Amino acid sequence: MNNREIAAVFERVADLLEFQNANPFRVRAYRGGARRVGDSPESLAAIVADRGAEALTELDGVGKDLAGKIAELVETGRLEMLEELLAEVPAGVLDVMRVPGLGPKKAAALHKELGVATLEELRAACESNRVRDLKGFGAKTEEKILAGLAIAASAQERTRWANAEPTVLAVLEHLGTLDEVLRIDPAGSYRRGRETVGDLDFLVDIGEELDAALVEKVMDRFGAFESVDSVVARGETKMTVRMASGLQADLRVVPTESYGAALQYFTGSKDHNVEVRGRAKQRGLRINEWGVFKTDDDGEQGERVAGDSEEDVYAALDLPRFPPELREARREFELAEAGPLPELVTLDDLRGDLHMHTTATDGKATLEEMATAARERGLEYIAITDHSKRVSMAGGLDAERLRKQWAMIDELRATLPKGFSVLKGIECDILEKGGMDLPDDVLAEADWVVASLHYGQQQPRAQIMKRLVGALENPWVSIVAHPTGRLINKRESYDVAVDELIAAAAENGKLLELNANPARLDLDDVHCAAAKTKGVPIVISSDAHSVEGLAVLRHGVQQARRAGLTASDVANTRTWKQLGKLVRRGE
DNA sequence: GCCGTTTTCGGCCCGACTGTTTTCAGTCG
Numbered sequence: 001m002n003n004r005e006i007a008a009v010f011e012r013v014a015d016l017l018e019f020q021n022a023n024p025f026r027v028r029a030y031r032g033g034a035r036r037v038g039d040s041p042e043s044l045a046a047i048v049a050d051r052g053a054e055a056l057t058e059l060d061g062v063g064k065d066l067a068g069k070i071a072e073l074v075e076t077g078r079l080e081m082l083e084e085l086l087a088e089v090p091a092g093v094l095d096v097m098r099v100p101g102l103g104p105k106k107a108a109a110l111h112k113e114l115g116v117a118t119l120e121e122l123r124a125a126c127e128s129n130r131v132r133d134l135k136g137f138g139a140k141t142e143e144k145i146l147a148g149l150a151i152a153a154s155a156q157e158r159t160r161w162a163n164a165e166p167t168v169l170a171v172l173e174h175l176g177t178l179d180e181v182l183r184i185d186p187a188g189s190y191r192r193g194r195e196t197v198g199d200l201d202f203l204v205d206i207g208e209e210l211d212a213a214l215v216e217k218v219m220d221r222f223g224a225f226e227s228v229d230s231v232v233a234r235g236e237t238k239m240t241v242r243m244a245s246g247l248q249a250d251l252r253v254v255p256t257e258s259y260g261a262a263l264q265y266f267t268g269s270k271d272h273n274v275e276v277r278g279r280a281k282q283r284g285l286r287i288n289e290w291g292v293f294k295t296d297d298d299g300e301q302g303e304r305v306a307g308d309s310e311e312d313v314y315a316a317l318d319l320p321r322f323p324p325e326l327r328e329a330r331r332e333f334e335l336a337e338a339g340p341l342p343e344l345v346t347l348d349d350l351r352g353d354l355h356m357h358t359t360a361t362d363g364k365a366t367l368e369e370m371a372t373a374a375r376e377r378g379l380e381y382i383a384i385t386d387h388s389k390r391v392s393m394a395g396g397l398d399a400e401r402l403r404k405q406w407a408m409i410d411e412l413r414a415t416l417p418k419g420f421s422v423l424k425g426i427e428c429d430i431l432e433k434g435g436m437d438l439p440d441d442v443l444a445e446a447d448w449v450v451a452s453l454h455y456g457q458q459q460p461r462a463q464i465m466k467r468l469v470g471a472l473e474n475p476w477v478s479i480v481a482h483p484t485g486r487l488i489n490k491r492e493s494y495d496v497a498v499d500e501l502i503a504a505a506a507e508n509g510k511l512l513e514l515n516a517n518p519a520r521l522d523l524d525d526v527h528c529a530a531a532k533t534k535g536v537p538i539v540i541s542s543d544a545h546s547v548e549g550l551a552v553l554r555h556g557v558q559q560a561r562r563a564g565l566t567a568s569d570v571a572n573t574r575t576w577k578q579l580g581k582l583v584r585r586g587e
Numbered sequence: 588g589c590c591g592t593t594t595t596c597g598g599c600c601c602g603a604c605t606g607t608t609t610t611c612a613g614t615c616g
Contacts, residue, residue: 032589101605136608137607236604240604276600
């Protein structure tokens with residue numbers, strides 16, 4: 001059982017416990033455990049196998065009990081506690097709890113009073129007006145549930161960051177042009193640069209006073225944004241709308257003196273904030289979205305000590321202003337205690353792009369066009385890495401066509417200005433039975449060999465690993481591209497033991513790709529962080545199939561920053577010559 | 588269920604908004 005599956009079990013346990021009205025801190029412990037497990041770069045099954053269940057308690061938030069349950073899961077594939085809970089609670093109520101506005105308490109009341117255990121039964125109960133008579137419910141609640149059922153049916157999944165970006169920019173423009181809006185920033189997971197966002201958060205600075213008339217004006221303007229479908233809620237400082245796309249957006253309006261505190265607060269993550277506010281409490285301080293305050297002897301909010309800027313808020317706790325990408329309650333507090341935070345990699349640090357396609361296979365631009373566009377983007381070198389012959393649908397290259405392309409590259413090189421290089425590369429498929437799609441003597445002639453797996457993605461783990469590790473052991477391979485093969489919201493990854501893959505890369509002196517395509521972002525942040533700890537350099541590549549495709553590098557940089565990578569952890573921040581020293585090629 | 592130079596027991600972040608309540612519970616982030 002892999003980490004993600006273990007995390008899913010703990011989430012499920014937490015949901016069921018919540019439904020049973022269990023101790024909320026116990027529920028939190030399971031949710032925290034799920035997050036820690038999901039964030040762990042090491043395979044917990046491997047930890048149990050190598051060092052025993054006891055070693056799991058080294059994970060923050062995992063104690064003796066959760067460690068035992070993880071061991072039970074990896075050893076038996078089952079969790080007795082979960083099965084007992086499922087016997088007590090009808091599984092359908094978990095769906096009921098996912099309807100907006102329904103939580104564990106209301107779901108429990110619906111089940112107890114009306115026997116509602118599925119979404120269908122919930123709909124029937126609402127339509128026959130039986131819900132409105134329950135204590136704590138009313139006609140409005142009933143209507144909201146029916147509307148919420150429609151939303152739940154359209155199963156809105158999280159939106160890829162890059163798909164949310166146009167909406168975010170349009171809202172910033174729409175509100176930013178108002179004179180009353182002094183500052184506006186997106187917050188939440190969008191600001192943290194997560195690969196997907198659940199909803200959007202916007203924060204507005206309205207000036208010294210929280211003037212009701214001004215707030216009204218800003219909210220009216222927000223509600224008039226062209227994509228807004230309906231207003232979900234509207235209060236004195238906070239407003240929520242639903243876009244036609246189904247995406248929700250929150251607006252918070254605060255006075256200038258609270259802007260930093262509010263930005264910190266609404267950027268999250270939730271777990272990061274829990275840690276921050278816990279630290280505040282230890283120091284006799286209280287942090288909320290309005291500022292940092294001293295706590296009086298009677299526990300009431302006292303003198304204000306910070307709030308204008310995020311720097312001040314963090315400084316009040318002797319913490320650095322964490323880059324938003326790091327605020328996930330993973331290792332950032334540990335890093336802060338160890339010294340200055342690492343300087344995270346930036347787009348400007350990248351000097352080369354080592355994965356792209358041309359019209360020779362499935363690209364839309366020619367060799368010359370890709371080279372020109374890359375040079376205009378300020379890159380110093382690129383590798384042309386078209387597909388190999390196994391990828392027949394893309395017109396993959398055999399040895400003969402590949403050598404022709406390399407001859408063209410030789411010709412092109414003669415025309416290039418000093419300071420820009422085009423490298424002879426290939427994205428060579430890793431065959432289903434193992435081994436590379438082109439012979440070693442051909443690969444040996446390349447400057448840069450990207451190995452990747454496009455076929456046989458459903459094979460069992462052992463075979464997938466044999467293929468990937470085999471590629472890393474090939475003396476001429478430089479790197480494995482999109483190592484897990486996942487497509488965000490579309491396709492699961494292959495059954496890869498990423499820690500073993502990283503170990504194999506380290507052993508063979510090879511690199512691993514962070515594919516910057518926003519649908520891939522593969523390796524992800526957690527795995528890139530794991531590669532860093534094992535000393536395996538990451539290459540951020542566009543995998544561009546067009547001139548425009550080169551622009552995705554920034555998404556890769558964002559993911560790398562979330563992994564805590566600095567420029568020196570990313571191989572293509574180096575010159576091509578320096579980069580060559582990182583890769584062990586040839587025998 | 589986790590955790591600890593204020594602790595191995597008694598804590599565990601904090602506020603806005605809604606709908607149903609006559610003073611607040613539930614949900615959400």
